[in-house]
Amino acid sequence: MHKLIDHPCVQHKLAIIRDVETGHKRFRELATEITKFLCYEALQNIPTKDITVTTPVGEAKARKIATDLVVVPILRAGVGMLDGILELVPTARVGFVGLFRDEATKQPMTYYERFPPQIKGGTCFVVDPMVATGGSTVAALDLLKTNGADNIVVICIVTCPEGLARVNEAHPDVAVYTAAIDERLDERKYIVPGLGDAGDRLFGTPH
Numbered sequence: 001m002h003k004l005i006d007h008p009c010v011q012h013k014l015a016i017i018r019d020v021e022t023g024h025k026r027f028r029e030l031a032t033e034i035t036k037f038l039c040y041e042a043l044q045n046i047p048t049k050d051i052t053v054t055t056p057v058g059e060a061k062a063r064k065i066a067t068d069l070v071v072v073p074i075l076r077a078g079v080g081m082l083d084g085i086l087e088l089v090p091t092a093r094v095g096f097v098g099l100f101r102d103e104a105t106k107q108p109m110t111y112y113e114r115f116p117p118q119i120k121g122g123t124c125f126v127v128d129p130m131v132a133t134g135g136s137t138v139a140a141l142d143l144l145k146t147n148g149a150d151n152i153v154v155i156c157i158v159t160c161p162e163g164l165a166r167v168n169e170a171h172p173d174v175a176v177y178t179a180a181i182d183e184r185l186d187e188r189k190y191i192v193p194g195l196g197d198a199g200d201r202l203f204g205t206p207h
């Protein structure tokens, strides 16, 4: 399952973050701003509990979030989405998956994993700006599930049909929230038109 967030505010920011002229400072700011909108949408279906609060005037029926939230950025580029989620959900816990895509084989290589115990029973948000072949996302989801997570949502900024199909085939229970579903992958397995190398654009490293 996937959900494309087509809201004008998201699409306006997406237009700027895609632009090759946008530098790393503005790119980082936009990644945070876009992530906040995507996270807001992804939070729509999290468990809540009914409570009663006493206002100065009377008793009000109310709802509070009733799940532990764990954000899991995929290093490195996923870190660019962490602040946006934490601004929206400051109490979220944070786990990390370190993965990079081998330049030659395009296969994800895992170099780090660290999760809080609340991935079991809580709601996990895996964040990475790009779901290209989907290999990195599937590897992160495999790791999380092996460690006991069973309620996971993916938030990305740009994906493509191939990546969505791969994630959906391996993990049909996981919803992917995205600001864009682009046309295709090129011969280097970059998303076209995409936004280039998200990690390099976020952190100002040369590609």
Ligand SMILES: O=P(O)(O)OC[C@H]1O[C@H](OP(=O)(O)OP(=O)(O)O)[C@H](O)[C@@H]1O
Binding pocket: 074, 075, 076, 077, 078, 099, 100, 101, 102, 106, 108, 128, 129, 130, 131, 132, 133, 134, 135, 136, 137, 163, 189, 197, 198, 199, 200
């Ligand atoms: O869907 P895939 O085909 O697996 O590609 C997407 C992955 O590639 C990028 O990371 P990269 O390997 O460049 O690592 P980095 O974040 O350290 O730059 C991106 O941030 C995803 O993690």
Ligand SMILES: O=c1cc[nH]c(=O)[nH]1
Binding pocket: 077, 130, 132, 189, 190, 191, 192, 194, 195, 196, 197, 198, 199
């Ligand atoms: O288009 C792409 C594909 C993989 N990783 C990126 O950063 N961008």
Ligand SMILES: [Mg+2]
Binding pocket: 077, 197, 198, 199, 200
């Ligand atoms: Mg990169």
